[in-house]
Amino acid sequence: MDFRISPAEQDIQTRARRFAREHIAPHAAQWEREEHFPAETLRAYAQEGLVGLTVPKELGGPGASTVAYALSIMELAQACSATAVTVAVSSMVAEVLSRFATPEQHQRFLSPLLKGDFFAGSFALSEPGAGSDAASLRTSMQIDGDTGIINGEKTWISSGTHAGVFVVWVRDNGEGSRGISTVLVSPEDPGFSVGRKEDKMGLRASSTVSLHFGDCRIPVNERRLSQQGGGxxxxxxxxxxxxxxxxxxxxxxxxxxxxxxxxxxxxxxxxxxxxxxxxxxxxxxxxxxxxxxxxxxxxxxxxxxxxxxxxxxxxxxxxxxxxxxxxxxxxxxxxxxxxxxxxxxxxxxxxxxxxxxxxxxxxxxxxxxxxxxxx
Ligand SMILES: Cc1cc2nc3c(=O)[nH]c(=O)nc-3n(C[C@H](O)[C@H](O)[C@H](O)COP(=O)(O)OP(=O)(O)OC[C@H]3O[C@@H](n4cnc5c(N)ncnc54)[C@H](O)[C@@H]3O)c2cc1C
Missing domain, CATH: 1.20.140.10 (Butyryl-CoA Dehydrogenase, subunit A, domain 3)
Incomplete structure (x- = not known):
């Protein structure tokens, strides 16, 4: 059994540690006090090629291992846990996009997330009354020609104030877990808005908000991430x-x-x-x-x-x-x-x-x- 991490993993750990110690740790207490979402620092971290670490090189990602990713989040969290969760969620969104999105969706949503053109990505699954039991979610999507019309509310969504892309789970195929699809929503989509910000006991430099979809219209064929019911x-x-x-x-x-x-x-x-x-x-x-x-x-x-x-x-x-x-x-x-x-x-x-x-x-x-x- 080999307990050593590889030189490539070590390199990522060192780069994350250096960035965290120089650019994050000195500000963490102040960001927390002021509930400051460190958008520009997150952009600089992405520009170092450290967001979406597991995205393959052929899709413009660093192509690093999950071990390297885990080590990098450990480094970030030692400096500022709010920054760590923001990067972790963006990286999860990047991985979802790399696995399930089309080449056009990669270009429109994944590439800016990896490069820092988006400050963050959001993962919008939870709803009032659908946390642990995510399969009971109620946010709906109706289809009208090429348009998906989304109605409902998501709660406790990390980075919702700053995300450039939202991976959103909607019900468009009946009851139960097989009735759920995954779509991509842009903050500019009509009918989308960010709601209440949670006043949390900790992680106060990460924004946690509700999202409202009031007849939110998306070009559904361009934004589907899953087959209908496959979300x-x-x-x-x-x-x-x-x-x-x-x-x-x-x-x-x-x-x-x-x-x-x-x-x-x-x-x-x-x-x-x-x-x-x-x-x-x-x-x-x-x-x-x-x-x-x-x-x-x-x-x-x-x-x-x-x-x-x-x-x-x-x-x-x-x-x-x-x-x-x-x-x-x-x-x-x-x-x-x-x-x-x-x-x-x-x-x-x-x-x-x-x-x-x-x-x-x-x-x-x-x-x-x-x-x-x-x-
Ligand atoms: C700071 C923060 C950030 C978040 N960010 C995101 C985000 O970015 N995206 C997103 O989609 N969600 C996010 N969430 C939501 C989070 O995923 C949910 O809070 C979590 O899934 C729990 O759901 P709930 O709060 O509705 O609790 P509930 O599901 O109502 O559970 C309440 C309690 O009952 C227990 N319980 C529930 N079901 C069972 C069971 N079957 N057996 C035993 N015990 C059970 C739970 O363990 C818990 O202790 C965030 C939450 C927080 C606090």
Whole structure:
């Protein structure tokens, strides 16, 4: 078994780390305070060729591995978890486009996303009343000649204020998961508008909004990503890969908390009592276990082996570990841990949602159990 990452993967990790340390980390606390979406920084990151890492070279992407992608998100999240989630969602959208879009759609939507001409891409699946149970979504699309007319609402959509392309799931083929199709929506499409911005406990530099479709008209033949009724499979495939991104994000948050904790303890007192030693040793062990799960899921995906259950394990374990690590880091630093003297209070707030989006921990356990029972 070879645990080394390849020189190409190492190169991506180094480039992401350098960018994150120079251009993101110094501003993360301020962006969070001011709820600033770092559009120009995201553009510069894309111009470095680091968005949509897994998009093949023949489609204008970097053609990197999922392992490299996971390592890059870990680096970003150590600097700013809000930036990490924005890049992770854009990269998920880029991967969906690379796999399912036509050459014309690549040119119109994928290419600007990879080059930074779009600040971000959005993945619009969730609705009021359709979160974990995405198959019950109600946003509808009716066909009138060459026009698709979309009506409904999406909620909790990351980057919705700045996205240049929205991958949207609509119902156009009856009830259930087979009634769902996937289409591409541009922010300029008539009848599309961005609604309420969520006032979140963390990740405040990432915008999370509702989207309104009021007789939103799209040229449907140019914008279909799936066959009629074939959209649900695209969502599930994308979420399997997306979970590697979220677990990497959570891992980066926890790693940043460990770094800040070490620094804080050295500043406070320089030595640990027995119980504290045991606590910190357990935190680091769990973090390393999460790292192994994440990279194993990424490796399986790269080697075209089934990875859905492994990605679900990585997500449930890494996100819950990250929450435990951040909580315990605050505990170990005492009252100072609750202040902005250290970034840990921000990391703790940022961390919670990683157990929720792209499938809650409960949903991950359903995926794992189903796969076990099928085996
Ligand atoms: C910051 C943020 C960003 C987001 N970004 C996006 C985005 O970009 N695009 C997008 O489409 N969505 C996005 N979401 C939505 C997210 O994916 C949903 O919140 C998530 O899927 C959970 O859905 P829900 O909130 O409706 O919870 P619900 O589905 O209502 O679940 C509520 C609780 O019930 C539990 N539960 C539900 N069903 C079961 C079950 N069968 N068995 C056991 N327990 C169950 C859940 O685990 C949870 O604890 C985002 C959410 C947040 C918080």
């Amino acid at each position: 649900f499979r695209i969502a599930m495939t994308a979420l399997d890969g997306g979970r590697i991104g979220v677990s990497s994000q959570a891992w980066g948050i926890a790693k940043a908390a460990m770094t800040a904790l070490r620094q804080g303890l050295q500043e406070q007192r320089g030595s640990l009592i027995g119980e504290e030693r045991a606590m910190i040793a357990q935190m680091e062990t769990e973090l390393q276990a999460a790292y192994g799960l994440i990279l194993r899921a990424a490796w399986l995906k790269d080697h075209k082996k089934p990875f859905s259950s492994q990605a679900a394990m990585a997500k449930a374990y890494a996100t819950e570990t990250a929450n435990r690590v951040c909580q315990q880091a605050v505990t170990l630093l005492g009252e100072e841990g609750c202040t902005q003297l250290y970034p840990i209070e921000r990391l703790l707030r940022d961390c919670k949602v990683t157990t929720i989006y792209e499938g809650t921990s409960e949903v991950q356990r359903i995926v794992i159990a189903r796969s076990l029972m099928r085996a």
